[in-house]
Amino acid sequence: MQRVVLIMFVAMSLVPAGDSAGKLLSSQLGVAPAFIAWSRFLIGTLFVLPFLPKGCIALFANWRIWFRAVLLSFGITSIQIALQTEMIATVFAAFFIGPLISFVLAAIFLREPVTPLRSILIAFGFLGVLVVVRPGMGASTGLLWAVAAGCSYGAFLTTSRWLNTLGSPIAVVFSQLAISALLLAPFGLTQLPPFTGTIAALTITSAFCSMLGNLLLLYACQLVPATRVAPLVYFQLVAAVGLGWAVFGDLPDSWTWIGLSIIITSGLASTRLR
Template sequence: MWKPVLMMFVAMSLIPAGDTAGKLLITTQGTSPLFVAWTRFWIGALLVLPFVPRGGFAILTDWRVILRALMLTGGICSILTALQTAPLADVFAAFFIGPSVSYLLAVVFLREPFSLVRAGLVGLGFCGMLIVVQPGGAGASEGLGWAVLAGCFYGAFLTASRWLSSQARPRALLFSQLFISAIVTTPAALFFLPAFSWPVAGLASLSAIFSMLGNFILLFAYRMAPATSLAPLIYFQLIAATGLGWFVFGTLPDQWTWIGLALILLSGVASALLAPPPGGAQRR
């Protein structure tokens, strides 16, 4: 069991590392968040291309697959826009409203079982998000609003992933979401192409590679252990983002953000631990 756990820690560190490189690219090189998202999609799609299973390209014309990819497009573009102005840890805290949104959407659209305890934990996570974002308060910012929007897109993306989990292999779905997002963002991204420089090329590559490797390792971890056992470790991204924010940008959350982070972590980990095991009476 230690191998998939170690892989999860690596994956959950690489994903915030990709966003850290993206934030550096935006804030130090003056590039557009849309350009960063576009390079991430294209580089990621090219990296995954050799691993697409036979017949995996057929799903690219499925409207459900396209809709799922558009949810990812909106999420990545929104979170990179948030990183343009907001601290890394705060962005990830607001972004983690996503699993709560996913649970609510799954109950409504996928007819998954409703639980008062799970609903209460969703409410707890929502309160944590409100503490971080402080809507209407002194700590509120447009960047954190974009982070919440990214989390909503991500929640819809997770629900769509459950919806399509039996329709295609994970590697095919991974390629489809990257390739479709790359195609969709190309027309607009061409208006924001920066002048070539090695820092821009290097940071764009690191942003894409770290993000891609994190998601790729995540797939292998889930093949080695039950998803319900590994799900709580997804919230290690919050810890990694806080550490990277301090190490790279010299920023740490304020006391209210720490409280919000704690509530989000408590809500997410407890909710994941409550999920029934595979084959149980309640199938997620």
């Protein structure tokens, strides 16, 4: 389980790093969120292409792969819309309805084991999210988009476990990236930004960090059940707060640190349960 904790820590740090690059593009350089989401999938597809195993094209005939890609493309687009106007730490805190959704869906549809103590720890972690978010969670359109992204991501996490027998992680990642790029192409191609070195570098960084983070997430889901991976996704919030401070100057207050302590404590405690 210690290896899964390390994998998830790296993965959940890469994802907000990619979103921080996306926020720089949309909030400071005027790039459309739809283009950021589409380019992330397109560039990620090109990154993965040289490493494809044989037979991965067969995955495209499975409707579950398409369903998962729809969840992913909607979630990524929604969070890019939210990041355009909201602080990154607040967006990710609202987004963290996702692990709770994943926990419930995995228990209901995948019949994964759920103990009372694990349920309490998940609820305790979600309490930490509420401490970070605090007042006015539903007061802005941006945060509503973040909540929508979180719900989509929760379902995405559950399907990561649902599809882990269909192919290797790299093959599944390629299929989700390629299909999502196809779905979002009409929106991205109609909102192309001006080509500059800064926009190109941030676009590539956003795509690479997101692709690698999601690939590591799939590896983690192959090692343990989704109900055990779900609490570790809270590491993403820690990285989001750190990046928000380092990149955008959003220094966390004392309540945020309290919330983060609750989240980390509940997540790590949950990994120790049998």
